[in-house]
Amino acid sequence: MREECGVVAVCRKEQPAAGLVHRGLFALQHRGQEGAGIATWDADGMHFLKGRGLVAESLPTYKVERLTGNMGIGHVRYSTVPSDRTENIQPFVATLPFGHMAIGHNGNLKNQAALQRDLESRGSLISTSMDTELMVHLMARSGADSLETALHFMASRVQGAYSLVILLEGRLFALRDPCGIRPLVLGQTGDGFVAASETCALDALDAKYIGEVTPGELVEITPNGFRRTLLLEPGPLAPCVFELVYFARPNSVVFGQAVQSARVRMGQQLAIGDAEEGLSARPDIVVPVPDSGVPAAIGYSRESGIPLEMAILRSHYVGRTFILPDQDSRTHSIRLKLSVVREMVEGKRVLLVDDSIVRGNTSRKIVQMVREAGAREVWLRVASPALGWPCYLGIDTPSYGELIINRHTSVAEVERSLCADNLRYLSVDALKQATSNASFCFGCMTGDYPV
Numbered sequence: 001m002r003e004e005c006g007v008v009a010v011c012r013k014e015q016p017a018a019g020l021v022h023r024g025l026f027a028l029q030h031r032g033q034e035g036a037g038i039a040t041w042d043a044d045g046m047h048f049l050k051g052r053g054l055v056a057e058s059l060p061t062y063k064v065e066r067l068t069g070n071m072g073i074g075h076v077r078y079s080t081v082p083s084d085r086t087e088n089i090q091p092f093v094a095t096l097p098f099g100h101m102a103i104g105h106n107g108n109l110k111n112q113a114a115l116q117r118d119l120e121s122r123g124s125l126i127s128t129s130m131d132t133e134l135m136v137h138l139m140a141r142s143g144a145d146s147l148e149t150a151l152h153f154m155a156s157r158v159q160g161a162y163s164l165v166i167l168l169e170g171r172l173f174a175l176r177d178p179c180g181i182r183p184l185v186l187g188q189t190g191d192g193f194v195a196a197s198e199t200c201a202l203d204a205l206d207a208k209y210i211g212e213v214t215p216g217e218l219v220e221i222t223p224n225g226f227r228r229t230l231l232l233e234p235g236p237l238a239p240c241v242f243e244l245v246y247f248a249r250p251n252s253v254v255f256g257q258a259v260q261s262a263r264v265r266m267g268q269q270l271a272i273g274d275a276e277e278g279l280s281a282r283p284d285i286v287v288p289v290p291d292s293g294v295p296a297a298i299g300y301s302r303e304s305g306i307p308l309e310m311a312i313l314r315s316h317y318v319g320r321t322f323i324l325p326d327q328d329s330r331t332h333s334i335r336l337k338l339s340v341v342r343e344m345v346e347g348k349r350v351l352l353v354d355d356s357i358v359r360g361n362t363s364r365k366i367v368q369m370v371r372e373a374g375a376r377e378v379w380l381r382v383a384s385p386a387l388g389w390p391c392y393l394g395i396d397t398p399s400y401g402e403l404i405i406n407r408h409t410s411v412a413e414v415e416r417s418l419c420a421d422n423l424r425y426l427s428v429d430a431l432k433q434a435t436s437n438a439s440f441c442f443g444c445m446t447g448d449y450p451v
C-alpha cells in the first residue's frame with residue numbers, strides 16, 4: 001500500500017515562496033518518491049520545475065532558487081510503473097479561458113475511465129494518464145469565466161478523492177472533496193499562510209497549525225490570511241482511516257487526530273482484544289516491525305504489561321527495493337533492510353506487531369527471520385483489520401486476488417501461510433474505538449466505499 005501524492009501551497013508577503021515549498025515537499029516525501037514539482041507565480045508569469053525521483057534529486061536547490069514569486073505550489077508523486085512518465089509529474093500546468101493555472105492533486109478519481117471516454121468523444125486531447133488532467137479538461141469545458149464556477153462544474157462530474165492546490169494568475173487556492181477523503185491542512189508562517197497534506201510539512205516551515213480545509217471547502221490563501229467558502233455540499237464524510245493506520249507521518253495531526261497517539265491506541269485495542277479472548281500462553285516480549293509497527297507495539301506493551309524490546313533493527317542506508325541491481329538482491333532486500341537481534345529473541349515467545357498485512361510476503365520473511373534467530377514461538381498482531389479490497393481513492397493497492405486474505409479461506413489459513421504460531425488482526429470495531437469512532441472510510445477493510 002503506497003500513498004500516491006502530497007501537496008503544499010505557500011503564499012508569503014514579499015519573500016520568494018519556492019524555498020518554503022521545497023522544504024514542505026521534503027517533509028512530505030513519504031507520500032511520493034517517484035517525482036516532484038514546484039510552480040510559482042510573479043509578474044513575469046508562471047515558473048515551474050519538475051523532475052523524477054526524490055525531492056533532493058528532482059528539485060536541486062540551485063534550480064529552486066531561480067523560481068521567483070511570493071506564491072507557489074508543490075507536489076510529490078508516487079506512480080505505478082506503467083504510468084511513470086515525466087509528463088505525469090505535477091503540478092499540471094494549463095491555460096484555461098479564465099487564466100494560466102498550475103494544479104497539484106492528492107487523491108484519485110473512481111470514474112476516471114468513463115470521464116476520459118466522454119472527454120475524448122467530445123474532442124479533448126488527453127496527453128497524460130493522470131486523472132488530474134481530466135479535472136482540468138472538465139474545468140476548461142465548463143464555459144465558466146471564474147475558477148469557482150469551473151470547480152463547481154468539475155466537482156459535479158467527478159467521483160472520488162481530491163485534495164487540490166491551485167495557482168491561478170497570482171491567486172492561490174486549496175480545495176478538498178466533499179467527503180474529505182484525503183487530508184489538507186492550513187497553517188500560518190511568520191510572513192504568510194500555507195496549505196499542506198499534513199501538519200509535518202507545517203512543522204518543517206515553522207508554521208502554526210490553524211486547522212483543516214473542511215470537506216467541500218475552497219480556501220483562497222492570500223498574504224494576509226484565508227478567504228474560506230463552502231463551495232461543494234459536504235458529505236458523506238469519509239476521511240481515509242489508513243492515513244491514521246499507516247500513511248501519515250507519526251508527528252502529524254490528520255483529520256484532527258494526532259497520528260502517533262491513534263496508533264498507540266490501536267496497539268492498546270489489540271492487547272484488550274487478546275485479554276478478552278484469553279491467550280493460550282503469555283508472550284515474553286513485544287517486538288515492533290520497524291518503523292510503522294512501533295507505536296502500536298508501544299500501545300500493546302503498555303496495555304498488557306509485556307515488555308517492549310526493539311529486537312528488529314532497520315537499516316537507514318538501504319534504499320528503495322526497486323533500485324537494487326538484480327532480482328536476487330530484490331528478493332533478499334528485506335534481509336538487507338531488517339536485522340534481528342538474536343540475544344533478545346532467543347528461546348522467547350515473541351509477539352510481533354505490524355501495522356498491516358497486504359500480500360503477506362514481507363510478513364512471512366520477518367516471521368522466518370525471527371524464528372531463525374532462535375525465537376521459541378512467533379506470534380503476529382496486526383494493528384489494522386484484514387485488507388480484503390483494493391483502494392480506488394488515492395492509494396496504490398494490489399489487485400483483489402493478490403491480497404493475502406483473499407488467497408485463503410480463513411485467518412487460521414493465513415496464519416499457517418505466514419508460518420506464524422498465532423495471528424490476530426485488529427477488528428473494525430476496535431479500529432473505530434481507537435480512532436474515537438469518527439466517521440471514516442474503511443473501504444479496503446469492509447468493501448463499503450464512500451463513493
Ligand code: SF4
Nearest residue numbers: 240241391441443444
Ligand atoms: S479504501 Fe482504504 S486506503 Fe482507500 S480511502 Fe478508504 S480507507 Fe483509505
